[in-house]
Amino acid sequence: MRRIVLDLEFHGKGFYGWQRQGPDRSVQGTVEAAVADLVRHVVSVQSSGRTDRGVHALAMPAHVDVDTRLSPAELMPALNHRLPHDVAVRRVRDVDPCFHARFDARMKLYRYTLLRHRARSPMLGDRAHLVPRKLNLEAMQAAAAILTGEHDFASFQTNPDRDPIPEEDLPETTADTVGPAAIASGATEPPPWRKPRPKGTVRRVNAITLDGDGDLLHINVEGDGFLRGMVRALAGTLVDVGLGKQSVDWAAGLIDARDRREAGANLPPHALTLVCVEYPPEPFDGCESTDGLSLL
Known part of the structure; x- marks a missing residue:
């Protein structure tokens, strides 16, 4: 095994x-x-x-x-x-x-994609959220800078009553830590590279960046972990600022509010993509992989 x-x-x-x-x-x-x-x-x-x-x-x-x-x-x-x-x-x-x-995940990168156009796109419709109005990118970047860092993101957690335990706070059971392969190797304790998981609704967002590609605008959110619906709520908040519905100062107050009703709406899930996840190198040292099999 x-x-x-x-x-x-x-x-x-x-x-x-x-x-x-x-x-x-x-x-x-x-x-x-x-x-x-x-x-x-x-x-x-x-x-x-x-x-x-x-x-x-x-x-x-x-x-x-x-x-x-x-x-x-x-x-x-x-x-x-x-x-x-x-x-x-x-x-x-x-x-x-x-x-x-x-x-063991150390970093996750999500990308939310907006289609800035007056007409919908049959080709992109299931991968981008249509925004048929001009966005103020400078204001969005200012709000993104405010929301970057270690904060209590309770205002951005979806349905806390239905799912009160954030995913990263789910208990680390023996079955999770010591599976069949670990038991076969003689392991009985968590490995030394594993760090404590974030608790409650405090998370660290390392970066929120915007990058354009023609009619597409990508909102990239990198962090150590996310609450349920958090990335889509952050994207909805930035779009509200970009459309002029809310101010940059409003975004700054959302951290202290700790109230989901105060932040922007969750944008639809079809435009959200998990790009990558990073891990410490130790568990992969000396292990075989399919790296290097690309035909390019």
Whole structure:
């Protein structure tokens, strides 16, 4: 038994989010079915986070314990052969058996994409949110600078009554920390590289940047972890400032308000993409991967 990491790319339109939930189609359930079909045993695939329905990913890491001698270079095409068109494995890495895709994440980068045009786009409609009015980018950048840093982001957390425990605060169970691969290696304690997870609604946003690409405007949000709906709420807040509906000073007051009703609305999920997740190097040291297999 060994632990591997799959970097997953998926188009979120056809999924009810990452998490397996009953009969609804989920990314987790789809990937688990493909892995189980290949290795011929039941598996549990654990990702770096739980994306909502409609959210996309360019590289979402997920770990899984498998009993197979197939190398990463053999696993990748075999899994992609078993996966549907809207999800793919872009990289496979062997990893230390104590690694955890969620608990060991150090940084996540999300991108929210706006389409600045008076007409909708059939080609971009499921990947960008239409804003048919001019945006004040200078004001948006000023508000973004205010919201960058370590703050209490309670004003940007969606449905705290329904989901009162932020994802990063979910308990670290023995099953999570010591899975089959870790047990087989003799591990009984969390690895030395694992840092304490953020608690409550305080998070550190390292950067919020805007970059344009023709009619498209990308809002990039990088941080150590995010509350439920936080990135879409931040994007909605910046758009309100950009449209002149609210001032930069209003954005500054949202941190102290700690009231979800005060911030901008959550923008639709279809324009949000998880770009990448970063980890410490230790769990990957000396491990085999599919890096270097690009045809370019």
